[in-house]
Amino acid sequence: xxxxxxxxxxxxxxxxxxxxxxxxxxxxxxxxxxxxxxxxxxxxxxxxxxxxxxxxxxxxxxxxxxxxxxxxxxxxxxxxxxxxxxxxxxxxxxxxxxxxxxxx
Amino acid sequence: xxxxxxxxxxxxxxxxxxxxxxxxxxxxxxxxxxxxxxxxxxxxxxxxxxxxxxxxxxxxxxxxxxxxxxxxxxxxxxxxxxxxxxxxxxxxxxxxxxxxxxxxxxxxxxxxxxxxxxxxxxxxxxx
Numbered sequence: 001x002x003x004x005x006x007x008x009x010x011x012x013x014x015x016x017x018x019x020x021x022x023x024x025x026x027x028x029x030x031x032x033x034x035x036x037x038x039x040x041x042x043x044x045x046x047x048x049x050x051x052x053x054x055x056x057x058x059x060x061x062x063x064x065x066x067x068x069x070x071x072x073x074x075x076x077x078x079x080x081x082x083x084x085x086x087x088x089x090x091x092x093x094x095x096x097x098x099x100x101x102x103x104x
Numbered sequence: 105x106x107x108x109x110x111x112x113x114x115x116x117x118x119x120x121x122x123x124x125x126x127x128x129x130x131x132x133x134x135x136x137x138x139x140x141x142x143x144x145x146x147x148x149x150x151x152x153x154x155x156x157x158x159x160x161x162x163x164x165x166x167x168x169x170x171x172x173x174x175x176x177x178x179x180x181x182x183x184x185x186x187x188x189x190x191x192x193x194x195x196x197x198x199x200x201x202x203x204x205x206x207x208x209x210x211x212x213x214x215x216x217x218x219x220x221x222x223x224x225x226x227x228x229x230x231x
Contacts, residue, residue: 015187018183025176029223035159058141069135
C-alpha cells in the first residue's frame with residue numbers, strides 16, 4: 001500500500017531529476033566552463049543531498065517497477081507473495097542506494 | 105446533416121479511449137529504461153573520473169551517443185506518460201487540468217529536444 005504511492009512520488013521526483021540530467025547534458029555539450037559550473041553545484045552539500053535523493057528514487061522506482069511488470073502479467077498477486085516482493089523492493093533499494101554512495 | 109460520419113463520431117468514445125496505447129507505451133518505455141538506465145549508471149561509475157574531458161570523450165563515442173540519445177528520449181516519453189496520469193488523478197478543475205497537461209507536454213518535449221540536441225552536438229563534435 002505504502003509502496004504504491006511511493007512509486008508515484010519517486011516517479012514525479014525522477015521527472016525533476018530528468019530536468020537536472022538534461023541541464024547536465026546541455027552543459028556538457030556547451031563546453032568545459034559550463035560543465036564545471038554544473039558539477040560544482042552538484043558537489044555542493046545541497047547538490048549531494050539532491051543527488052542522494054534522486055538515486056534513492058531511481059532505485060526504488062526501478063525495483064518497484066519490476067514488481068509492477070510482474071503484476072501486469074498476472075504474477076505475484078497472493079498476499080504472501082505481494083508482501084514478500086514489497087520487502088524485497090525495500091531491501092534491494094536500500095542495498096543499491098547505500099552501495100552506490102559507498103562506491104563513490 | 106453533419107460533416108462527421110457515424111464512425112467518426114463514435115471512434116475513441118469507448119471507456120478506454122486512448123488508455124490501452126498509453127498503458128502499453130508506459131510498459132514498453134519502462135522495460136527499455138530498465139536496460140538503458142542501468143547501462144548509463146554503470147558506464148558513469150566505470151569512468152576514471154567525471155572531469156569534462158573524460159565525460160565528453162565517453163559521450164562522443166558513437167555507441168555511447170546512440171544509447172544516450174535513446175535514454176534521454178525514452179526518459180522524456182516515460183516521464184510524460186507518468187506525469188500525465190498523476191495530473192489526471194489529482195488535478196480536478198477542467199481548466200487547470202488541461203492547462204497542467206499542456207504545460208507538462210511542452211516541458212517534456214522541450215526536455216527531449218534539449219537532451220537529444222546536446223547528445224548529437226557532443227557526438228558530431230567528437231574527433
